[in-house]
Amino acid sequence: MSAGNHDQPLVRHGAAGPRNLAGLAVVLLLAVLLIGGTWQYTRQRIADNAARQILAGISVVLPGILYDNEPNKDRVLQDTGAGQPLPIYRARRNGSPVAAVVTVSAPDGYVGPIRMLVGIAADGRVLGVRITAHQETPGIGAAIATEPPTWLAGFVGRSLTDPPEARWNLRTDGGEFDAIAGATVSSRATLAGVRTAVQYFNTHRDEIFSTPALPAGTP
Amino acid sequence: MTPDNASNSSAGQLLAEGLWWNTPGLAALIGLCPLLAVSTSFAAGFALGLASLAVLCSSNVLIAALAPWIAPRFRLPAFLLLIAALVTTVDLLFEARWFDLYGQVGLFVPLIVTNCLILARGESFAAHHGVWPAFLDGLGYGLGFITLLAGLGALREVLAPGLLVAALPAGALFLLAALVALRQLVVSRRGAA
Numbered sequence: 212m213s214a215g216n217h218d219q220p221l222v223r224h225g226a227a228g229p230r231n232l233a234g235l236a237v238v239l240l241l242a243v244l245l246i247g248g249t250w251q252y253t254r255q256r257i258a259d260n261a262a263r264q265i266l267a268g269i270s271v272v273l274p275g276i277l278y279d280n281e282p283n284k285d286r287v288l289q290d291t292g293a294g295q296p297l298p299i300y301r302a303r304r305n306g307s308p309v310a311a312v313v314t315v316s317a318p319d320g321y322v323g324p325i326r327m328l329v330g331i332a333a334d335g336r337v338l339g340v341r342i343t344a345h346q347e348t349p350g351i352g353a354a355i356a357t358e359p360p361t362w363l364a365g366f367v368g369r370s371l372t373d374p375p376e377a378r379w380n381l382r383t384d385g386g387e388f389d390a391i392a393g394a395t396v397s398s399r400a401t402l403a404g405v406r407t408a409v410q411y412f413n414t415h416r417d418e419i420f421s422t423p424a425l426p427a428g429t430p
Numbered sequence: 431m432t433p434d435n436a437s438n439s440s441a442g443q444l445l446a447e448g449l450w451w452n453t454p455g456l457a458a459l460i461g462l463c464p465l466l467a468v469s470t471s472f473a474a475g476f477a478l479g480l481a482s483l484a485v486l487c488s489s490n491v492l493i494a495a496l497a498p499w500i501a502p503r504f505r506l507p508a509f510l511l512l513i514a515a516l517v518t519t520v521d522l523l524f525e526a527r528w529f530d531l532y533g534q535v536g537l538f539v540p541l542i543v544t545n546c547l548i549l550a551r552g553e554s555f556a557a558h559h560g561v562w563p564a565f566l567d568g569l570g571y572g573l574g575f576i577t578l579l580a581g582l583g584a585l586r587e588v589l590a591p592g593l594l595v596a597a598l599p600a601g602a603l604f605l606l607a608a609l610v611a612l613r614q615l616v617v618s619r620r621g622a623a
Contacts, residue, residue: 234499238508241492242515249519253526260529349470349597350590 269300269312272330272339278302278309287422291315291411293324299419308333308420313412314343317404321396322346325355329408333416335370339363340405345397352397362391362398366405371413379406441566448570454547455578455606456613461547464538465579466602470590475583476576477528478535478542481520483572485542489513490556490568497557509552510543517543547571582606 265283273282280303288296297314310332317325325345330338340363342356355362365388371379380386381399390398412419448454454461461482468478492512500508521539525532532539542548551571556564585605589596596605 231499231501231504234496234501235504235508237499238496238512242511245515245519246522249522253522256526257522257529260526264529264533350594 265300268328268341268343269302269330272312272328272341273302273310274330274339276302276310276330276332276338278304280304282312284427285424287419287425289411289415289419289422292407293318301420301424310338311412311419313408315404315408317400317407319396319400319403320345320347321352321394321400322348325397325400325404327401327404327408329405331409331412335372335409335413335416337366337369337405337409340366340401342401347394347397352394354391354394355397355401362389363401365389366402369409371409376410379409444563444566445570445573448567448572448574449577450574452571453574453578453613454571455575456610458547459610460550461545461575462606464541464545465582465606466599468535468538469579469582469586469602470597471534471587472580472584473531474534475579475581477524477531478538479572479576479579481524481535481539482542482545482547482575482579483569484520485513485516486548486551486572486575487565487568488516489548489552490564491561492516493552493556494559494561494564505553505557509549509557513548513552514543547575578609582609 262283266281269282280301282300282302285301285303286298287301289299290296291299291313293316295316297316299314300312301308302310302312310330313329313331315327315329317327323346325347326343328339328341328343330340332338341360342363345353345356347353347355374387378385378387379402381388381390381395381402383390383395384399386402388398388402450457452458455465464478464482469475489509489512493509496508496512497505517540520542521536524539525536551567555567559567582602582605586596586602589601589605593601595601
């Protein structure tokens with residue numbers, strides 16, 4: 212602290228009176244105007260940003276897939292096994308199902324849940340996987356989410372018959388998938404998430420595509 | 431070493447106070463929570479520093495303008511309310527304008543409310559100085575904070591690929607300690623000369 216800060220009284224003394232109440236009222240009014248005005252000014256843009264981010268995530272896990280609807284609006288909430296309903300986005304062409312994007316929260320990450328989007332074609336093949344949120348260790352487990360996603364690309368084209376369901380594990384666990392060196396726990400959790408999405412899609416395909424979409428604006 | 435009377439000091443002296451003599455996080459060891467969490471990259475550090483600077487300048491100005499009308503016993507709730515409103519404003523603007531960056535540092539923007547640096551400058555300086563010196567004080571401290579956040583972020587970003595610990599929170603503590611020691615060295619050399 213500089214000496215200069217202490218050569219004046221720390222606070223100005225004065226009795227609480229109408230002047231003070233007016234001061235408080237001004238502070239309150241200012242706070243309300245600031246927050247209300249900014250919210251009014253930014254809310255459309257913030258909503259657009261969020262929608263754009265979801266749409267970008269969807270198009271990234273559905274590479275080369277032709278659809279003519281807006282999957283971010285063709286959305287249902289279903290519990291794929293994590294204990295909480297998470298969004299599934301449907302991609303359609305001329306009204307018939309082309310692919311679905313399943314949101315998964317894999318619970319067994321090294322630090323916490325790993326959230327991901329798994330794009331799955333109507334025939335059950337994985338089209339793309341992207342990590343959307345994780346807290347894995349920087350430099351180690353965080354490698355699951357590096358761009359470009361070379362490790363995640365290993366899931367593309369796979370389905371529950373390729374490899375057979377029992378082989379949907381890391382090599383160290385007797386399966387067919389490589390782990391990222393030094394990040395076995397994060398790799399195992401991510402793989403389990405992708406497997407959950409594929410399994411859920413295979414057993415609930417009709418339910419996924421026939422459930423009516425949530426109305427726009429519902430959280 | 432420091433300006434003797436802040437109210438009579440020049441704009442340059444006021445700026446130097448926060449930028450060098452009393453740099454937050456480096457000389458005055460406050461505001462460390464965001465410092466360690468967000469300084470993983472230059473962009474993230476700079477963004478949170480900029481948000482802090484905006485809040486600090488505007489809260490200093492408003493507090494300086496309103497302090498004469500606020501009784502001492504009400505000053506804490508009044509200042510905190512002002513700071514919270516300003517942080518919310520900055521948070522919303524940030525999310526609207528820099529959405530991608532907000533994904534990285536967004537969690538820490540609302541926490542600026544609890545950065546004691548903001549309330550400390552409001553209480554110890556802005557509340558009994560004019561609007562213009564209060565603005566300069568906020569600018570100086572804000573620029574000091576940005577420099578440190580962005581600098582530490584850049585340092586960690588450069589070191590992280592080869593030195594894993596730099597990417598971890600513990601590494602941020604070690605690097606910060608090194609920077610504090612470096613600054614002390616410079617200050618004590620100058621004092622001795």
